[in-house]
Amino acid sequence: MRARLDAYVRLVRLDRPIGIWLLLWPTLWALWIAGEGRPEPRLVLIFTLGVVLMRSAGCAINDWADRGFDPHVARTRTRPLAAGEIAPGEALAVFALLALLAFGLVLLTNRLTILLSLAAAALAATYPFAKRWTWMPQVHLGAAFGFAVPMAFAAQTGAVPRLAWLLFVVTLLWAVIYDTMYAMADREDDRRIGVRSTALLFGEADRLILAVLQGVFLLGLLLVGRLAGLDGYYHLGLAVAAALFLYQQYLIRDRDPAACIQAFLNNHWLGMAVFVAILLDYLGRG
Numbered sequence: 001m002r003a004r005l006d007a008y009v010r011l012v013r014l015d016r017p018i019g020i021w022l023l024l025w026p027t028l029w030a031l032w033i034a035g036e037g038r039p040e041p042r043l044v045l046i047f048t049l050g051v052v053l054m055r056s057a058g059c060a061i062n063d064w065a066d067r068g069f070d071p072h073v074a075r076t077r078t079r080p081l082a083a084g085e086i087a088p089g090e091a092l093a094v095f096a097l098l099a100l101l102a103f104g105l106v107l108l109t110n111r112l113t114i115l116l117s118l119a120a121a122a123l124a125a126t127y128p129f130a131k132r133w134t135w136m137p138q139v140h141l142g143a144a145f146g147f148a149v150p151m152a153f154a155a156q157t158g159a160v161p162r163l164a165w166l167l168f169v170v171t172l173l174w175a176v177i178y179d180t181m182y183a184m185a186d187r188e189d190d191r192r193i194g195v196r197s198t199a200l201l202f203g204e205a206d207r208l209i210l211a212v213l214q215g216v217f218l219l220g221l222l223l224v225g226r227l228a229g230l231d232g233y234y235h236l237g238l239a240v241a242a243a244l245f246l247y248q249q250y251l252i253r254d255r256d257p258a259a260c261i262q263a264f265l266n267n268h269w270l271g272m273a274v275f276v277a278i279l280l281d282y283l284g285r286g
Helices: 004-013 018-034 042-063 088-106 111-131 139-144 148-157 162-185 185-194 199-229 232-250 256-283
Strands: none
Touching: 004 042, 004 088, 018 042, 018 139, 018 148, 018 162, 018 256, 042 088, 042 148, 088 111, 088 148, 088 185, 111 139, 111 148, 139 162, 148 162, 162 185, 162 199, 162 256, 185 199, 185 232, 199 232, 232 256
16 A cells, blocks of 8 residues: 555656746736735635645656656656556556646635636646647746746736736746756657757757746746836845846756756756745735
8 A cells, every 4th residue: 555655756856846836926926916915815725735636637647648658767767656566557547637626726726816727737648749730848848837937916806907917928938947957867768759848949948948947937027027126135136037047058058958058957946036026026015
């Protein structure tokens, strides 16, 4: 029983919570900005639980979709489904259960949020298959992760203003940045088995393109802050984010797989820095 439980924990990556953090930080950015520093505690709880459930569900459907690929990739061949510890039908059942629980949380919000959640669920369910037909599955992932932003605005304010869609685009760009770094670690395996990614698409221009995307991301957050009336602490947080991007560029300079994973993981601190900056800026207003 303990071994089975461990396999399920690894299936939904609760032992590796980085995906939860990368989805949670933009969600919290959106809730705090939509609530002007005072989001409803009920919504913070609903969205935090929803993030954990949907990220876990996404891992289950991703491993089911990649069950033919994962055994051939060094980094993924020990995943429970690839290693035969869990049957494909079990992974689908886990996905369905977690998705239903997440939808139950959404039902505690309003009609607009519920409608937006349907689009978010469709993006999450189809993302694992994107790498088969597009060279930019990272954009699909970014859209799936980013949809928490308009949902947060809808739940808090009952509307999705232009500011929310701008933050959605910024979140999408961020996902393309960190997931490209992640894909750089698997580039050779992906090329060998025929899986597509932005890391393969960008080729030798990967670091330059990532630098451009990082710059656009920071400019986007700067505009978000201007529209939301954020300044002092917020700008300090953006400076920290810029420094972390420079560090990530340093890490991926030789495209070493382990260093690329380290750069990917470093984005957790970037997301936290932006959130702390937003939090402090609103607290500073009294």
